[in-house]
Amino acid sequence: MAQSRKQFVEQFIDTLTNPKTNDLKRFLEEDVQKTVNSKVVYSNIEEAKEYYTKEQDGKTTSQWTIVECEPEDPKTNTLRLRISHGNKTSDTLYTFSSNDKVQRIDAVN
Template sequence: MAERHKATVQQFAQALNAHHVNGIDKFLEHYVEKIEHSKFAYKNIDEAKEYYSKEHEAHPSAEWKILDFQQDDPYNDTLSARVLYNNHIYHTIYTFSSAGKIEKIHSAHEHHHNTH
């Protein structure tokens, strides 16, 4: 399950980076929600498409990059990752539906920056 969830998140990021916003419903449930900084960024697939289209317009060269996966909780169908986007690192928790699609994304700025 963990590998399938990781593959879904990576393919979702690749689709966003390729500006394939209309194809993101392969990875997201129609009732998907994203919470960013404790506020809803979107509450369904149509709002998600609009959200990512606006992100592309505002930051055309920015890409989503999965820095690493931190933990997988198969009992709650969640996967945590550190995601780099537009020079910011986000601690992101993805929750998956029984069908294996992303149904919730909870994202917050990472406050401490690790240097490797």
Template sequence: MSASHKETIEEFIRIDNSRHVHHLEKVLDDHVTKEENKKTAYTNIQEAREYYSMEHEANPSAQWKLLDFKQDDANSAQATISYNNHTYDTKYTFNSAGKILKIESHLQQQQQ
């Protein structure tokens, strides 16, 4: 299962980096929630599309990168993600269909 969760996260990053936010339903649950540093960024797929669209406008050259991946259990995984000179410790929770249901992201460090 870990390979498929890693592939889902990688696909999420590819979709987002290519700015195809209209394809997020391929990897995100309809009721996906993202919390960044304990602040809710979005609570459904439409808000996710709006969030990533705004990120693209604010940081047009920034790219998400998967730096590290660890499977926790059948429904969750930990990853280290780099974006816009920041590194985030991120926990992904998956629904039974393998789509991302929840993202908990915490700033680890700002890169110089």
């Protein structure tokens, strides 16, 4: 991967602040899964588009921000970050596929 995974996630969250989330295929695998507090909130890219559209709906000033980033773990293809959105900060683990796209997102508020 030419860019760091942190830069990749930064670009991903920048895309999320744009109400048009059509560019998610650049970042997410088709069968991407996200959990929040161990509950599955989406399990494919179409559900991800719906999820992020709802998250942004009416929240034009609310942006995702990386608060803290741990070093990448190349053995497990993961990156752990603390991400702030609205009034919540989440400990978030991104797992990457062999295609260097996000395969799984696990967040704990």
